[in-house]
Amino acid sequence: MNIAVNLTPAELALGGMMLPHARMEDWRWTNLRTLIDRPYPPGGKIAVAAKEIARLRDTSPLARMPAARLVFVNGAFSQGESRFPASGEVGIRPGLPRLSASDEPVASLNANFATDGLTLTIRSGANIDTPIELLFLATDADPRTIATRVAVDIGAGASATLIETFAGEGSYLANSAVSIALGEGARLDRVTLERQAPGAIHLADRDVTLQGRAVLRDFTLTAGAKLNRQNARYTLAGEHADARIAGAYLLGGRQHADTRLVVRHAKPHCTSREIFKCVMDDHARGIFQGKVIVDPGAQKTDGKQSSHALLLSETAEFDAKPELEIFADDVVCGHGATSGDLDHNHLFYLRSRGIPEREAKAMLVAAFVEEAFETIGNDHIRAALGEIATGWLASRGGAS
Amino acid sequence: MADTDTIELVKDIDVDKYKYGFTTDIESELAPKGLNESIVRFISEKKREPEWMLEWRLGAYRRWVEMTEPTWARVHYPKIDFQDLHYYAAPKSMAAPKSLDEIDPKLLETYAKLGIPLKEQEILAGVRRQGESSELDSEGGGETAGRVAIDAVFDSVSVVTTFKDELAKAGVIFCSMSEAVREHPELVQKYLGSVVPQGDNFYAALNSAVFSDGSFVYVPPNTRCPMELSTYFRINERNTGQFERTLIIADRGAYVSYLEGCTAPTRDENQLHAAVVELIALEDAEIKYSTVQNWYPGDKEGKGGVYNFVTKRGDCRGRNAKISWTQVETGSAITWKYPSCILRGDNSRGEFYSIAISNGRQQVDSGTKMIHLGKNTSSRIISKGIAAGRSDNTYRGLVTAHRKATNARNFTQCDSLLIGDKCGAHTVPYIEAKTSTAQFEHEATTSKISDDQLFYCMSRGLSEEEAVALIVNGFVRDVLQQLPMEFMAETQKLIGISLEGSVG
Numbered sequence: 001m002n003i004a005v006n007l008t009p010a011e012l013a014l015g016g017m018m019l020p021h022a023r024m025e026d027w028r029w030t031n032l033r034t035l036i037d038r039p040y041p042p043g044g045k046i047a048v049a050a051k052e053i054a055r056l057r058d059t060s061p062l063a064r065m066p067a068a069r070l071v072f073v074n075g076a077f078s079q080g081e082s083r084f085p086a087s088g089e090v091g092i093r094p095g096l097p098r099l100s101a102s103d104e105p106v107a108s109l110n111a112n113f114a115t116d117g118l119t120l121t122i123r124s125g126a127n128i129d130t131p132i133e134l135l136f137l138a139t140d141a142d143p144r145t146i147a148t149r150v151a152v153d154i155g156a157g158a159s160a161t162l163i164e165t166f167a168g169e170g171s172y173l174a175n176s177a178v179s180i181a182l183g184e185g186a187r188l189d190r191v192t193l194e195r196q197a198p199g200a201i202h203l204a205d206r207d208v209t210l211q212g213r214a215v216l217r218d219f220t221l222t223a224g225a226k227l228n229r230q231n232a233r234y235t236l237a238g239e240h241a242d243a244r245i246a247g248a249y250l251l252g253g254r255q256h257a258d259t260r261l262v263v264r265h266a267k268p269h270c271t272s273r274e275i276f277k278c279v280m281d282d283h284a285r286g287i288f289q290g291k292v293i294v295d296p297g298a299q300k301t302d303g304k305q306s307s308h309a310l311l312l313s314e315t316a317e318f319d320a321k322p323e324l325e326i327f328a329d330d331v332v333c334g335h336g337a338t339s340g341d342l343d344h345n346h347l348f349y350l351r352s353r354g355i356p357e358r359e360a361k362a363m364l365v366a367a368f369v370e371e372a373f374e375t376i377g378n379d380h381i382r383a384a385l386g387e388i389a390t391g392w393l394a395s396r397g398g399a400s
Numbered sequence: 401m402a403d404t405d406t407i408e409l410v411k412d413i414d415v416d417k418y419k420y421g422f423t424t425d426i427e428s429e430l431a432p433k434g435l436n437e438s439i440v441r442f443i444s445e446k447k448r449e450p451e452w453m454l455e456w457r458l459g460a461y462r463r464w465v466e467m468t469e470p471t472w473a474r475v476h477y478p479k480i481d482f483q484d485l486h487y488y489a490a491p492k493s494m495a496a497p498k499s500l501d502e503i504d505p506k507l508l509e510t511y512a513k514l515g516i517p518l519k520e521q522e523i524l525a526g527v528r529r530q531g532e533s534s535e536l537d538s539e540g541g542g543e544t545a546g547r548v549a550i551d552a553v554f555d556s557v558s559v560v561t562t563f564k565d566e567l568a569k570a571g572v573i574f575c576s577m578s579e580a581v582r583e584h585p586e587l588v589q590k591y592l593g594s595v596v597p598q599g600d601n602f603y604a605a606l607n608s609a610v611f612s613d614g615s616f617v618y619v620p621p622n623t624r625c626p627m628e629l630s631t632y633f634r635i636n637e638r639n640t641g642q643f644e645r646t647l648i649i650a651d652r653g654a655y656v657s658y659l660e661g662c663t664a665p666t667r668d669e670n671q672l673h674a675a676v677v678e679l680i681a682l683e684d685a686e687i688k689y690s691t692v693q694n695w696y697p698g699d700k701e702g703k704g705g706v707y708n709f710v711t712k713r714g715d716c717r718g719r720n721a722k723i724s725w726t727q728v729e730t731g732s733a734i735t736w737k738y739p740s741c742i743l744r745g746d747n748s749r750g751e752f753y754s755i756a757i758s759n760g761r762q763q764v765d766s767g768t769k770m771i772h773l774g775k776n777t778s779s780r781i782i783s784k785g786i787a788a789g790r791s792d793n794t795y796r797g798l799v800t801a802h803r804k805a806t807n808a809r810n811f812t813q814c815d816s817l818l819i820g821d822k823c824g825a826h827t828v829p830y831i832e833a834k835t836s837t838a839q840f841e842h843e844a845t846t847s848k849i850s851d852d853q854l855f856y857c858m859s860r861g862l863s864e865e866e867a868v869a870l871i872v873n874g875f876v877r878d879v880l881q882q883l884p885m886e887f888m889a890e891t892q893k894l895i896g897i898s899l900e901g902s903v904g
Contacts, residue, residue, distance in 0.1 A: 025472065296821070311836030315803070324827040326846050329818035334845040339833040 013039030014145065017112060020105040029287045029319045030258040032105070035227050036201060040173035042113045043144030046074045053081055056137050060165055061384040062193070067131040067163065074138055075115045075146035089126035089158075093119040097151035099177060106205040106231050110147050110177035117149035120162075124155030124183065131161040131378060136176065138168030138197065147175040156183035156211070161378055164192045166224070171199040174225075179207040182214035184238065189217045189377040193385065196224035198253070204230045212238025212267070219375045220247040220259075221385055223392060228257040236263070236270040246275045246375035250392045251284035251316075258287035263305075265298040268328075274305040277372040279365055280316035281396060291323040292335070298328050305335040310342065310368050312361075312396070362393040431488035437461060440609050443488050447578045447612075450585060460598035460608030467602045473765040474794045474826060475734045477670070477707065485672060487610040487643070563627065570626050572656075573618040577645050580616035587618055591649055595678040595715045595742070603674040603709040603736075607643045611676065614644035619654035619685075628884055630659045633675075646677040650685035652718065657688040659884055670733060671696070674709045683718025683745065688726070690883055691739075692891060695731035700789075702761030705733025712739035716748030716774075724751040726882040728891050729766060730898040738796065740769035743777035743805075750779040753879040755891075757898045758791030758823070767797035767828075772808035772838065781812040784876045787823035788899055794826040801838035808838040816846040817875055819868070819899070872899060 011019055011033070019032040053073055057063055068085035070092065071078045077094050084092060096117045099110065122128060138146055154160060166174060174196060182188055196202045202225040210216055222228055234243050249257050263272045278286040288307040309318035322335040342364050350360035369389060376382040431442055440461050444454040469480075567574050573584060580588050598608040615631045633644060650656050673695060679687050689712075698705025708731075714723035725739040741750025752768035770779035779799065787793035793816065801808040816825035827844045849871050857867035873880075873892055880888055 299821070309833065311833065314836050316836055318831075318833045320829075320831040320842075322827075322829060322831075322842070322844070324816075324844060324846055325824070326816070326818065326826065327824045329821045329823070329848040331818075332845075332847055334843070335827070336844075337829070337831055337842040338840060339831065340839040341836040 008033055008036070009039045010036040013041040014109070015112065017109070026260055026289065027105075029285075030229055030256065032229075035256065036173070038143060040143050040145045040201070042115075043074065043141075043146060043172075045076065046139065046141050048073055048139050050081070052139060053078070053137065056139065056167060056169065057081070057135065060135070060167060060193075060195075061387050062133060062163060062165060062381065065131070065380050065384065067133045069133045069135055070118065070120075072116065072134070072136045072148050074141070075148055077116045077118055085128065085130065085132055087126065087128055087130075089123040090128060090132070091119075091121040091123070093121075095119070096149055097179070099149060100179070100207070104205065104231060106175065106203045106229065107177060109175050109203060110149055110205060113145055113147040113175065114149040114177065115147060117151070119151045119153070121153045122155055122158045122160050125157045126155065127158070128160040131163055131381065133163040133165060136164070136166045136174065138170065138172045138174060138200065140170035141172075143171045143173075145173045145175060147177075149177045150179075152178070152180040154180070154182050154186040154188055157185045158183065159187040161189040161381075162191070163381065164190075166192075166194045166196050166202060168197045168200055170197055172197070173201040173203065176202075176204045178205070180209070182208070182210045182216060184211045185213040186211070187215040190219070191376055191378075191381050191385070192220040193388075194220065194222045194224055194228065194230075195388070196228075198224065198226060200225045201227045202229070206230065206232040208232070208234045210234070210236050210238065210241040210243060213240045214238065214242070216243040216245070217375050217377050218243070218245045219372065221250070221388065222247065222257045222259070223250045223388060225257075226253075226255055228255070230259045232259065233262045234264065234272070236265050236272065237267060239267045239269045241267070241270045243270075243272045244375055245273070246372040248276070248369045248372045248389070249278035249280065249286045250369075250389060251279065251286055252281040252396065253284060254282070255284045256287075257285075259289065261288075261290040262293065263291070263303065264293045264295065265301045265303060266295045268297065268299045268301065270298070271302045272304070274307075275372050275375065276307040277369045278307065278309045278318060279312065279369060280309065280318060281312040283313075283315045285317040285319070287319045288337075289321040289323075290335070291325060292333060294326040294328050294331050294333060296327040299330040301328065301331040301333065303331070303333040307335075307337045308368070309339040310365065311339065312341070312365070362390075362396075365393055366390065430486045433486055434483040435461075435485070435487055435610065439487055443610055443612065446488060447581070449578075449581055452585075452589065453581050456593070456598070457609050460605050461610075463599040464602065464605035464609055467599070467605055469602050473736050473796070474792060474828075475736060475763040475765050477734055477763075480672065480707065482606070488612060567626070571620040571623055572625050573616065574629055575616055577611070577614040577616050577647065580647070584616070584618070587649065588616070588647070591678070591680055592647055593678075595680060595713045596676050596711050601711060604676050604711040607645060607674050607676045607711070611643045611645035614646040614675070615648075616646070617648040617656060617658065619650045619656045621651040622653040623651075624654070625656040628657050628659060630661070632661050642671070642673045642675070644675045646675070648678070648687055648689070649680045650682065650687050652682045653684040654682075655686045657690070657884060659690040659692070659887060661692045661694065670698075670704060671706045672709070673706050673732075675711070677710070677712040677739075679714035679723055681714065681716050681718070681721035681723050681748075684720045685718065686722040686724075687714065688724045689714070689739070690726040690887065692728045692887060692894065693731050693735070694894060697731045697760060697762050698733040700760050702733065705762075706731065708732035708735045708737060710737040712737065713742065714740065714750070715742045716745050716750065716777075718745045719747055719774075721745045721748045722750075724753070724882070725768065726753040726879065727755070727766075728879075728883070728894065729754070729756040729764060730894050732764075733762060735762075735764040735766050737766045738768055740771065741779060742771045742773065743779065743808075744773045746774040747776045748774055749777065752779075752781045752783070753882040754783045755786070755876045755879045755895070756783070756793055756795075757786045757788075757895060758793045759789040759898055760791060761789070762791040764792070765794040765796055767795045769798040770800070770810060771798075772801040772805040772810070774805060776807045777805060778809040779811075781810070781814070782878050783814040784879055785814070785816040785825055786819065786872060786875070786899070787816065787825045788819040790822045792824045792826070794828060795844075796828040798830040798832070799840055799842070800830075800832040801835055801840070803834045806835060806837045808835070808840075810838075810840045810842075812840075812842040814844040815875070816844075817872065818846065818848050869895075869899070
């Protein structure tokens with residue numbers, strides 16, 4: 001609208017692309033124009049010693065888990081570091097997959113700057129037991145933008161477990177675009193673990209489509225990065241599709257995390273559940289914007305969404321916008337959102353039984369996030385992520 | 401039973417018969433079409449306003465010129481040509497009525513048709529309120545209880561205010577806004593625009609520039625207003641906009657209950673209504689504001705109808721103040737309305753109860769804002785949206801707790817009911833908790849009338865329409881109970897009428 005706008009240094013470094021700002025409805029609580037206060041020029045190739053990569057990789061709690069591992073280092077797919085799936089029913093094609101056109105800012109960032117990616121296909125009817133992990137690593141180097149793009153296609157009746165892990169060191173802007181298609185009757189257990197470096201920015205865009213009778217279990221743990229924005233769109237494009245989407249925030253310091261979730265019921269008889277548990281300490285700010293859309297004709301939709309925030313310090317903040325947009329009458333839809341601090345009665349109860357305050361708090365917080373973690377089907381992964389949560393709570397140092 | 405009344409009405413009245421769609425043939429004095437500074441001066445002059453008022457209006461006008469229409473609401477309508485409207489219309493015969501006797505009998509007839517017998521009010525004792533007795537009274541004396549004082553606004557001008565003398569005995573000022581500007585300038589200057597500033601938003605700025613009339617209420621300290629106050633708005637003239645401005649001040653420890661009702665004639669073209677309502681509750685004061693909005697909704701195909709763009713806001717300025725909004729929205733082609741509460745005083749409380757019914761091609765985008773600034777403030781939102789026909793019904797609301805608003809509490813419940821598969825129901829709540837001590841709970845559901853419920857009712861001999869009316873009345877019950885007694889029964893009927901033709 002306003003041509004005379006002065007681009008910020010960050011925008012100039014991104015080739016003059018204007019970043020989203022608070023006057024845009026979806027970005028009202030996350031103004032990238034002010035939050036990204038330094039330039040992150042698109043990075044070239046950075047040489048990294050194999051030892052360095054191994055060290056970074058092993059910091060992941062999932063590192064010891066038996067899994068096929070597809071490793072990206074600083075935005076480049078590293079065949080040497082990767083361990084390819086044993087099954088011949090999994091196809092991996094390196095190179096940038098096509099991205100559907102979008103004017104969404106995070107997606108267009110990816111369209112402009114993605115340097116590498118891959119396409120993962122799972123043949124119809126195949127049951128892939130071993131989890132496949134996509135590991136995105138960033139090493140400590142000059143501030144830069146790293147953008148990757150992945151497409152996943154799960155054939156009809158196939159099943160798989162997919163993990164996306166983001167980790168790194170230093171200061172960088174990581175941009176990720178993932179598109180996932182589930183065929184008829186396919187099943188995907190999906191886990192995203194965001195543990196980017198404390199100085200990093202994480203901007204992710206995700207697009208998932210479910211055909212008839214497809215089943216999705218999706219969990220995202222948001223714990224790293226100083227600034228995090230995740231767009232996630234789920235389309236239930238076939239009858240009787242079933243999506244269960246969960247997430248947890250573990251935020252401290254001045255972390256800022258914003259999830260914009262859109263679940264679209266395009267066909268009748270689908271079920272969706274969203275459960276988000278957000279824990280914020282110190283000056284952290286958590287944002288959850290979830291929208292459930294029921295298209296005309298998508299009768300018998302069953303859609304429920306809940307977002308709950310636990311604020312552990314006076315200065316933490318939670319903002320939520322749980323939306324319903326419904327164009328069919330024979331539906332059962334609802335959402336709930338709550339925000340508050342720990343229940344003092346619960347705390348008192350535990351302490352009166354001799355449990356120190358710090359432990360009592362940790363127990364209550366663990367119980368609070370538990371429900372979201374239950375979405376993870378794989379026991380190993382759930383245990384590993386549970387460890388991260390426990391570690392986070394312990395590191396809170398008994399904040400009073 | 402009120403339920404059976406509703407059923408009767410649903411049955412009897414055929415589709416898209418808006419009961420209040422008649423016009424009254426009264427010669428009007430109109431301002432020329434269009435809006436510019438000289439129109440603002442014209443309006444101000446017509447109303448014999450002091451200089452400061454004119455300046456205030458001009459200030460608002462200059463801001464309005466700089467502003468653009470908001471587009472964020474989920475409503476769609478052709479662009480309004482603000483230069484193609486009359487900004488002032490007054491029934492010619494009533495330049496300055498001294499009493500009811502001087503008022504054009506045609507006007508009185510109009511109001512009688514609308515169900516407000518002004519004349520009778522003055523002569524007879526009025527309706528006695530059920531269940532409430534003389535405990536209500538203060539200085540007014542026992543016989544005033546249970547009556548309703550009415551300020552009637554016809555197009556741009558307040559026609560008459562009843563029961564003025566008796567209210568004056570209690571020290572309550574209840575008059576038209578124009579009169580307040582002349583008679584009580586110190587109060588108007590102090591409070592006007594203090595809740596909704598001139599430049600608050602596009603429609604508020606427009607209203608501030610050209611507002612024609614409205615009600616002014618001042619309840620002095622420690623006074624319980626001896627009767628319900630009420631305003632009846634009616635748009636009559638063609639191509640006019642109605643811009644009323646209401647200002648209600650409850651001084652320390654005062655209490656007032658206020659109700660407004662609205663109707664308009666059936667016309668092909670769209671009429672514009674952009675009102676501003678400001679409520680100010682000082683320490684320990686309470687204001688209860690109820691609205692029954694039944695402007696002409698347009699015909700079945702969406703032709704005509706009132707565009708209702710309203711800014712309503714209450715300010716709990718002192719400790720323990722309380723403001724409660726209750727609204728029943730059944731009319732208007734487009735409703736854009738968010739009665740809000742600023743909970744500034746410690747321990748203050750805000751409430752919002754809403755029934756929004758849309759049928760035909762109506763579009764409703766309504767909700768509330770609860771802004772928690774003081775400590776221990778609490779708010780409650782109960783919203784019931786019912787969408788039928790091809791209408792769209794949106795709840796849009798904000799609940800926010802400032803960092804210093806320790807122990808803020810909010811409970812929100814938004815329920816939507818869909819009747820038919822061509823309508824839409826949407827919920828867009830914003831929740832902002834800037835302090836951990838704030839406890840916010842928000843819950844929303846969308847459903848249709850369940851087949852089980854319908855089957856149950858019908859197996860007991862009710863027809864489908866009867867069953868639907870029964871279930872809908874049950875659905876909105878929580879809110880209906882918040883309405884003043886006199887209007888509860890009327891509202892139940894209104895709900896029936898609004899939903900007619902939506903079944904089957």
